[in-house]
Amino acid sequence: MLILTAENIQSLKQTNISIDGEKTKSRVEMLWKAAKSTQKQEIRDLASVAAATVYRIYNTGSVSAKLAIAFAQVLNISPFYLTGEADEPGEFAEADLLRLLEQQGYKKLLAEIAPPAEQAEKPKRKYTRKPKPQADAEAEQAEEPAVEEAVAEVAAAEIEEAIPEAPTVILTEENLQALLHAMVIRANAAAAGAAVKLGQVQEILLS
Numbered sequence: 001m002l003i004l005t006a007e008n009i010q011s012l013k014q015t016n017i018s019i020d021g022e023k024t025k026s027r028v029e030m031l032w033k034a035a036k037s038t039q040k041q042e043i044r045d046l047a048s049v050a051a052a053t054v055y056r057i058y059n060t061g062s063v064s065a066k067l068a069i070a071f072a073q074v075l076n077i078s079p080f081y082l083t084g085e086a087d088e089p090g091e092f093a094e095a096d097l098l099r100l101l102e103q104q105g106y107k108k109l110l111a112e113i114a115p116p117a118e119q120a121e122k123p124k125r126k127y128t129r130k131p132k133p134q135a136d137a138e139a140e141q142a143e144e145p146a147v148e149e150a151v152a153e154v155a156a157a158e159i160e161e162a163i164p165e166a167p168t169v170i171l172t173e174e175n176l177q178a179l180l181h182a183m184v185i186r187a188n189a190a191a192a193g194a195a196v197k198l199g200q201v202q203e204i205l206l207s
Helices: 006-010 021-034 037-047 051-060 065-075 079-083 094-103 107-113 134-162 173-188 194-206
Strands: none
Touching: 006 037, 006 065, 021 051, 021 065, 021 079, 037 051, 037 065, 051 065, 065 079, 065 094, 079 094, 094 107
């Protein structure tokens, strides 16, 4: 809820804004007499006025924006009830406060307490990936088997290091599986002679 500080209220003019003096007289008197002492003091502090200033409204029917808003905020009523524009006290509402300030020409204060909403964030530009030139795409495709072949060669080298040099030693089942896996990778990567070797191994295994 937007409310004015004492500094804001005290910056307002003391000119009369009542549109019906008789209503202003009776309503201010009724509200002031019914208010608690703490509420009366709060109204006086907000508007920075003496009690005599409030009593004067009883006789003149004139109420300033300063006092109308102070009364409205403390007693939770519409400031337009005090000016005679509204028939019911209602409740203190931000919309009424802003309308009253606008009617009385307090544009500078309005700009301070209710600045215009910031512009909504601009939607982010949709990113569209720029298609790569044909030459670059072909180069990438050519690199893929080369990478796979390099991986296969490393795997095969690791297996060969694990295999004993003596041809009479029988490989373990784990080494055989790893070696066969490496041969499949090399064949899929189109390594030179890999497919032929893999075919030979398959024939031996199936014979």
